Amino acid sequence: TQLLEQSPQFLSIQEGENLTVYCNSSSVFSSLQWYRQEPGEGPVLLVTVVTGGEVKKLKRLTFQFGDARKDSSLHITAAQPGDTGLYLCAGAQGGGADGLTFGKGTHLIIQP
Amino acid sequence: DVKVTQSSRYLVKRTGEKVFLECVQDMDHENMFWYRQDPGLGLRLIYFSYDVKMKEKGDIPEGYSVSREKKERFSLILESASTNQTSMYLCASTPSRGRPMNTEAFFGQGTRLTVV
Incomplete structure (x- = not known):
């Protein structure tokens, strides 16, 4: 089983602050995804990155895939209480039929 | 709107x-x-399945089995429930093999199972 290490595990910050969540592995992935999960619900896909060095932006969220396709980061600018949730990174190897490898997640709380 | 539906919350x-x-x-x-x-x-x-009637073990298959008789339906079976199987169970689906973008998973809302 390939491992994805996420850090930090928990993060509580004030509204308006910036933050970065990291997802690291010793393995190479063909693609890496970020999901957001709210309590009592299933994860919902935010973004998929495929190319080493790729940067994708989703409003105030910026996702980056490492050059070697082993790590990724999620940066949130001017965090808002609606950003609160569990953020999961997941790596795929091959075509995805073998399932994704998930990190344990980062619990993010944005305080008003 | 695409959907994955789990039978119980x-x-x-x-x-x-x-x-x-x-x-x-x-x-x-x-x-x-x-x-x-x-x-x-x-x-x-x-467990996972890439085709009807096909199944593959994942990382923790012990105590579970699955059934996929139709393409759209995937069932998880706990043969004899135990307290250590109390958990949140999530079903997901992805499109066919081939392109990296087809690894995007769509999840159901989850089933919170408590075994007493």
Whole structure:
């Protein structure tokens, strides 16, 4: 089983602050995804990155895939209480039929 | 709107009972998965299926079995429920093999199972 290490595990910050969540592995992935999960619900896909060095932006969220396709980061600018949730990174190897490898997640709380 | 639907949001079962968790997707996806999610352990893959009547063990298959008689339906079976199977169970589906973008998983809302 390939491992994805996420850090930090928990993060509580004030509204308006910036933050970065990291997802690291010793393995190479063909693609890496970020999901957001709210309590009592299933994860919902935010973004998929495929190319080493790729940067994708989703409003105030910026996702980056490492050059070697082993790590990724999620940066949130001017965090808002609606950003609160569990953020999961997941790596795929091959075509995805073998399932994704998930990190344990980062619990993010944005305080008003 | 694409959808993965799990039959129950909450279940309470007794130790030793046989438990069925059902999952249906309406996206004509080839691949379907069952994960369990536990605090501090994240999502762990139990079983997956890439075609009707096909199944593959994931990382933690012990105590579970699955059934995929139709493309859209993937069932998880706990043969004899035990308290250590109390967990959040998540079903997911992805399109067919081939392109990296087809690894995007669509999840159901989850079933919180409590075994007493």
